Amino acid sequence: xxxxxxxxxxSGGLDSTTCLAIAKAEGFVPYALSFSYGQRHSxxxxxxxxYAPHVGAAEHRVVDIDLRQFGGSALTxxxxxxxxRPIDDAIPVTYVPARNTIFLSYALAWAEVLGATDIFIxxxxxxxxxxxxxxxxxxxxxEKMANLAxxxxxxxxxxxxxxxxxxxxxxxxxxxxxxxxxxxxLTHSCYDPTPEGLACGRCDSCQLRLKGFREVGSSDPVDYxxxxxx
Amino acid sequence: xxxxxxxxxxSGGLDSTTCLAIAKAEGFVPYALSFSYGQRHSxxxxxxxxYAPHVGAAEHRVVDIDLRQFGGSALTxxxxxxxxRPIDDAIPVTYVPARNTIFLSYALAWAEVLGATDIFIxxxxxxxxxxxxxxxxxxxxxEKMANLAxxxxxxxxxxxxxxxxxxxxxxxxxxxxxxxxxxxxLTHSCYDPTPEGLACGRCDSCQLRLKGFREVGSSDPVDYxxxxxx
Numbered sequence: 403x404x405x406x407x408x409x410x411x412x413s414g415g416l417d418s419t420t421c422l423a424i425a426k427a428e429g430f431v432p433y434a435l436s437f438s439y440g441q442r443h444s445x446x447x448x449x450x451x452x453y454a455p456h457v458g459a460a461e462h463r464v465v466d467i468d469l470r471q472f473g474g475s476a477l478t479x480x481x482x483x484x485x486x487r488p489i490d491d492a493i494p495v496t497y498v499p500a501r502n503t504i505f506l507s508y509a510l511a512w513a514e515v516l517g518a519t520d521i522f523i524x525x526x527x528x529x530x531x532x533x534x535x536x537x538x539x540x541x542x543x544x545e546k547m548a549n550l551a552x553x554x555x556x557x558x559x560x561x562x563x564x565x566x567x568x569x570x571x572x573x574x575x576x577x578x579x580x581x582x583x584x585x586x587x588l589t590h591s592c593y594d595p596t597p598e599g600l601a602c603g604r605c606d607s608c609q610l611r612l613k614g615f616r617e618v619g620s621s622d623p624v625d626y627x628x629x630x631x632x
Numbered sequence: 633x634x635x636x637x638x639x640x641x642x643s644g645g646l647d648s649t650t651c652l653a654i655a656k657a658e659g660f661v662p663y664a665l666s667f668s669y670g671q672r673h674s675x676x677x678x679x680x681x682x683y684a685p686h687v688g689a690a691e692h693r694v695v696d697i698d699l700r701q702f703g704g705s706a707l708t709x710x711x712x713x714x715x716x717r718p719i720d721d722a723i724p725v726t727y728v729p730a731r732n733t734i735f736l737s738y739a740l741a742w743a744e745v746l747g748a749t750d751i752f753i754x755x756x757x758x759x760x761x762x763x764x765x766x767x768x769x770x771x772x773x774x775e776k777m778a779n780l781a782x783x784x785x786x787x788x789x790x791x792x793x794x795x796x797x798x799x800x801x802x803x804x805x806x807x808x809x810x811x812x813x814x815x816x817x818l819t820h821s822c823y824d825p826t827p828e829g830l831a832c833g834r835c836d837s838c839q840l841r842l843k844g845f846r847e848v849g850s851s852d853p854v855d856y857x858x859x860x861x862x
Contacts, residue, residue: 467697472738472745500741503781507737511730515702540780547773551733551765 414450421524434459572614587623644680651754802844817853
């Protein structure tokens with residue numbers, strides 16, 4: 403069997419790590435792509451570098467992009483990450499302008515150079531309540547644009563954006579990852595970890611993750627700064 | 633009259649400089665955006681920095697992106713720029729993977745932060761014979777995607793990608809620019825200038841530019857390394 407190359411957007415978090423494992427399980431050789439974009443902490447990126455070879459990424463590239471110069475988000479500017487807030491449908495303050503559009507565009511460039519026609523991104527249903535660039539209709543529009551943008555699209559056709567997590571709840575993502583032997587102890591989701599790298603347990607991302615593990619009936623192997631139950 | 637902000641992709645070249653002048657003439661306040669992307673020469677970028685304030689850009693930002701790490705183009709890798717070749721319909725070796733997609737994505741991010749819903753890009757008919765990401769159908773698909781990607785699109789609707797040069801020949805672009813008092817002596821188009829900054833007169837970009845000035849019956853005010861007639 404000839405293995406096809408795929409570019410996988412990979413942050414070192416729970417979702418993208420599961421996404422990479424799924425790409426591999428589907429027979430692709432994953433080329434993992436991470437971004438350094440003026441995040442207030444780089445712990446997640448360090449985890450990505452450490453973990454990428456262990457989940458079978460053929461290569462791992464980190465592209466340095468400076469979204470901070472445009473400002474506009476709690477993840478890139480100096481505003482507070484919200485804590486203990488209810489998860490609702492409003493666009494959250496942690497929204498980064500055009501983030502997935504920029505990320506996918508770099509993935510498209512790398513895919514074209516690799517001769518790959520497949521890109522994996524771990525967006526899912528729990529995100530697209532808040533982030534417009536996580537919705538299925540956005541991904542479909544991006545794929546259509548990408549097929550018009552590139553040599554690969556024009557000459558070969560069929561450039562595909564895979565979103566294997568898009569209809570899954572956090573619990574279903576975790577269940578699928580555990581089936582594929584993903585070690586979630588080597589992932590990191592917190593928006594606002596302690597200086598020692600402990601997850602805060604209270605930001606939106608921690609709340610969603612912990613809820614997912616509770617629903618699966620499994621305990622989250624990462625270390626938290628607060629008591630989170632099991 | 634309230635002036636609307638617009639992000640204008642601006643390289644310091646003939647087309648984007650004309651595009652910026654058109655945006656201004658249409659009543660927009662132009663926010664000029666350039667990219668440093670591992671070009672083999674930075675002369676064009678220096679011209680962009682110098683000229684931007686003179687054409688009325690309210691701000692000029694230069695985003696540093698490293699496409700060189702993905703390779704795949706004469707403009708970013710160490711291959712030869714073709715000289716004296718006939719202009720044909722094949723995708724040229726100077727094609728940069730996903731370039732306009734990446735450029736527009738940064739423009740989208742800045743537009744969102746500025747509260748702007750208008751982006752100008754100086755693609756034109758002479759380009760889209762060779763570059764897939766200069767065609768009208770690509771721009772239309774990008775605009776549709778952008779409206780699904782962003783807060784501005786979702787909450788306000790109507791994010792627009794303007795391509796005022798798209799149906800113009802090089803001669804028509806130059807004629808329009810001269811009407812708007814664009815000083816083409818402060819633009820630069822050459823893919824392969826001499827160390828002193830003289831245009832080579834032989835690359836695709838120089839050939840198209842010189843042909844345009846000949847058709848308008850005007851002489852190109854930039855300095856060339858070779859005799860180019862008038």
